[in-house]
Amino acid sequence: MSHRPEPRHPRFDFSELPQHWFADAPGLTHVANGLNLIFPHGERFFVRSVKHYLDQLDDPGLENQVRGFFGQEGSHAREHEAFFRRLESQGYDVQSFLGFYTRSARWLEDHFPPALNLAITAAAEHFTASLGEHALTDGILDEAHPVMRDLLRWHAAEEIEHKAVAYDVLMRVHPGYANRMLGLCLGSVLLVGYWVIGSVMLMRQEDMTSDRQRGLRRDLRRQRQGVVRGVFWRAIRSYVRRDFHPMDHDNLHLAEAEIEAMADRLAPTRQAA
Ligand SMILES: [Fe+2]
Numbered sequence: 001m002s003h004r005p006e007p008r009h010p011r012f013d014f015s016e017l018p019q020h021w022f023a024d025a026p027g028l029t030h031v032a033n034g035l036n037l038i039f040p041h042g043e044r045f046f047v048r049s050v051k052h053y054l055d056q057l058d059d060p061g062l063e064n065q066v067r068g069f070f071g072q073e074g075s076h077a078r079e080h081e082a083f084f085r086r087l088e089s090q091g092y093d094v095q096s097f098l099g100f101y102t103r104s105a106r107w108l109e110d111h112f113p114p115a116l117n118l119a120i121t122a123a124a125e126h127f128t129a130s131l132g133e134h135a136l137t138d139g140i141l142d143e144a145h146p147v148m149r150d151l152l153r154w155h156a157a158e159e160i161e162h163k164a165v166a167y168d169v170l171m172r173v174h175p176g177y178a179n180r181m182l183g184l185c186l187g188s189v190l191l192v193g194y195w196v197i198g199s200v201m202l203m204r205q206e207d208m209t210s211d212r213q214r215g216l217r218r219d220l221r222r223q224r225q226g227v228v229r230g231v232f233w234r235a236i237r238s239y240v241r242r243d244f245h246p247m248d249h250d251n252l253h254l255a256e257a258e259i260e261a262m263a264d265r266l267a268p269t270r271q272a273a
């Protein structure tokens with residue numbers, strides 16, 4: 001359990017990214033964009049919820065992993081925000097959603113006990129690692145623009161690398177099953193709820209001819225089958241086991257292979273946007 005997530009600091013260049021970067025399909029693109037929109041604030045929440053317990057860990061090995069986790073999440077948030085600037089330059093209003101999202105999520109965070117915030121983080125990290133494995137193995141990103149493919153595959157690999165950190169902190173400071181399950185319920189509702197709202201907000205800004213509407217519905221059906229049935233349901237089934245641990249599922253080799261394959265593109269090289 002001593003795998004230390006290594007922070008990397010790539011700079012992706014989004015300046016050439018087309019509007020409908022996912023299979024040239026507005027629906028697929030905005031479903032993916034909606035997930036992107038919730039990452040930075042979510043990742044900073046994950047960091048805060050773990051940092052709250054940092055001085056109680058009394059375990060240099062786990063503290064070392066926690067610091068690697070902080071570094072990785074910080075890099076993810078920065079690169080996703082660079083992508084937001086590209087969305088804005090394409091004419092999309094993302095600030096209305098981000099304002100609603102960050103204010104409401106921060107209100108919840110401030111009113112939930114720290115143990116529950118940490119349980120939500122541990123569950124959300126299980127989902128991001130599960131989505132990461134899906135992204136690396138199911139060919140779902142084959143039709144994405146290369147720069148978004150790189151962003152999302154890098155993010156996916158690092159989610160797998162640090163998948164156990166928040167969970168191990170939770171088990172150290174608040175190991176109760178009821179709190180973990182409450183975190184799973186709330187984490188699921190909040191993740192899916194904000195994701196749907198962000199995606200719908202972007203879709204409503206599209207020019208909606210009836211052909212486009214049919215295309216959106218078809219795109220959404222494609223996503224629902226893969227992500228909801230293939231990822232979320234399986235992830236929930238494993239997480240509810242009383243003896244669950246993220247490392248029971250051996251997929252670190254996927255992350256290692258991906259990081260190695262894209263090593264030349266993970267150097268910090270973004271040009272001015
Ligand atoms: Fe992340």
Ligand SMILES: [Fe+2]
Nearest residue numbers: 073125128159
């Ligand atoms: Fe993460």
